[in-house]
Amino acid sequence: MLRLLLACPLLLTALAARAQTLPVPATLLLRPAAVFDGQNLHPGWAVLVEGSKIKAVGPAAQLTAPAGVQTLELPGLTLLPGLIEGHSHLLLHPYNETPWNDQVLLESAALRVARATVHARQTLDAGFTTARDLGSEGAGYADVGLRQAIDQNLIPGPRLLVATRALVATGSYGPKLSADVAVPQGAQEADGVDGIIRAVREQIGQGADLIKVYADYRWGPNEPSRPTFTQDELNLIVRTANSAGRPVVAHASTPEGMRRATLAGVETIEHGDGGTLEVFRLMKQRGVALCPTVAAGDAISRYRGWKPGQPLPERLQQKRLSMQAALKSGVALVVGGDVGVFSHGDNARELELLVQDYGLPPLTVLRAATSGNARLLHLADRGTLAPGLLADLIAVTQDPTQDITTLRQVKLVMKGGVLYKQP
Numbered sequence: 001m002l003r004l005l006l007a008c009p010l011l012l013t014a015l016a017a018r019a020q021t022l023p024v025p026a027t028l029l030l031r032p033a034a035v036f037d038g039q040n041l042h043p044g045w046a047v048l049v050e051g052s053k054i055k056a057v058g059p060a061a062q063l064t065a066p067a068g069v070q071t072l073e074l075p076g077l078t079l080l081p082g083l084i085e086g087h088s089h090l091l092l093h094p095y096n097e098t099p100w101n102d103q104v105l106l107e108s109a110a111l112r113v114a115r116a117t118v119h120a121r122q123t124l125d126a127g128f129t130t131a132r133d134l135g136s137e138g139a140g141y142a143d144v145g146l147r148q149a150i151d152q153n154l155i156p157g158p159r160l161l162v163a164t165r166a167l168v169a170t171g172s173y174g175p176k177l178s179a180d181v182a183v184p185q186g187a188q189e190a191d192g193v194d195g196i197i198r199a200v201r202e203q204i205g206q207g208a209d210l211i212k213v214y215a216d217y218r219w220g221p222n223e224p225s226r227p228t229f230t231q232d233e234l235n236l237i238v239r240t241a242n243s244a245g246r247p248v249v250a251h252a253s254t255p256e257g258m259r260r261a262t263l264a265g266v267e268t269i270e271h272g273d274g275g276t277l278e279v280f281r282l283m284k285q286r287g288v289a290l291c292p293t294v295a296a297g298d299a300i301s302r303y304r305g306w307k308p309g310q311p312l313p314e315r316l317q318q319k320r321l322s323m324q325a326a327l328k329s330g331v332a333l334v335v336g337g338d339v340g341v342f343s344h345g346d347n348a349r350e351l352e353l354l355v356q357d358y359g360l361p362p363l364t365v366l367r368a369a370t371s372g373n374a375r376l377l378h379l380a381d382r383g384t385l386a387p388g389l390l391a392d393l394i395a396v397t398q399d400p401t402q403d404i405t406t407l408r409q410v411k412l413v414m415k416g417g418v419l420y421k422q423p
């Protein structure tokens with residue numbers, strides 16, 4: 001995707017120009033074949049947009065539009081809320097292009113930000129009008145600047161929730177070179193009472209919408225993940241962030257890391273690859289959601305040579321088992337793929353794999369990626385098509401509630417009433 005777009009500079013220019021020059025109709029009536037409102041499919045419905053908001057949604061025949069209103073006919077298409085990406089890294093690009101270590105150590109901030117502007121456009125173009133971006137991975141507070149550039153209409157991109165630098169326990173993260181060489185880390189190291197309070201406040205002061213903490217990680221190469229922060233430290237991170245009105249999310253894949261993060265009061269656990277039924281039940285009991293990022297594991301397995309159809313590598317076998325436990329527990333799911341590990345714009349891969357490899361019905365996944373993510377991420381102004389909510393809409397071919405792969409055929413993208421893409 002990235003290579004394709006880079007090979008077509010004219011297309012990029014055209015998209016950028018369109019994003020900034022398309023006129024915003026004061027009122028627009030969209031008439032698709034069907035509307036998915038975030039919950040159910042309604043054939044024959046239409047949506048009326050006024051300015052940046054949705055004015056009305058309902059059966060086309062009953063929808064009273066003002067005289068002379070501009071109408072956009074969308075025959076054969078399904079209109080639905082803009083998708084919400086639950087886990088991205090706009091400042092990373094696929095690891096099979098450049099290993100993570102090299103991105104953090106060898107790529108300049110300017111290069112990484114320039115790439116990220118392309119990633120933002122690709123994300124929006126794929127129908128994801130909001131993204132929760134979970135860590136700049138060594139690029140400091142560049143995600144805050146990206147969010148500002150998008151909000152100020154300097155570049156097209158999704159509405160962003162950003163985590164900024166993320167928090168790691170000293171010595172637990174990377175890159176790691178020789179013990180004699182101190183190298184910049186992919187996240188901010190912080191420990192103990194004073195260190196943690198200061199780091200959380202720093203990140204919030206610089207623009208973090210939420211705090212991300214690594215509750216476990218590989219302490220050294222070629223070893224399994226183990227817990228990093230103590231229970232007291234995690235509790236303090238959550239207390240400090242929550243008192244400033246910011247939620248905390250945790251990277252965790254071990255049962256103990258997940259358990260500590262859950263008890264500390266994080267809102268979501270990212271990955272959860274080693275999760276057990278017991279810990280998923282604890283999460284459900286405490287109202288903690290799981291963002292399983294199945295696409296990241298799939299991508300990394302492919303980078304290591306695995307191909308679909310071959311026997312599953314241990315990593316994917318383990319993920320199948322833990323997802324069975326997660327689904328059995330009834331824990332709420334945030335849909336997010338860890339995009340950046342794989343190509344931006346390929347965000348639908350997570351939704352497809354949840355259906356194809358993990359057996360979730362398309363309707364369940366579609367609800368989760370729209371109204372579900374909005375609810376779990378406290379975005380009450382989007383994720384559902386209803387009067388008064390943001391006019392963040394996309395249109396895809398045919399019926400995504402039956403065939404999730406139709407999400408690859410995004411024909412229209414509107415964000416805040418502005419059309420970024422139309423048939």
Ligand SMILES: [Zn+2]
Pocket residue numbers: 087088089134338
């Ligand atoms: Zn991630």
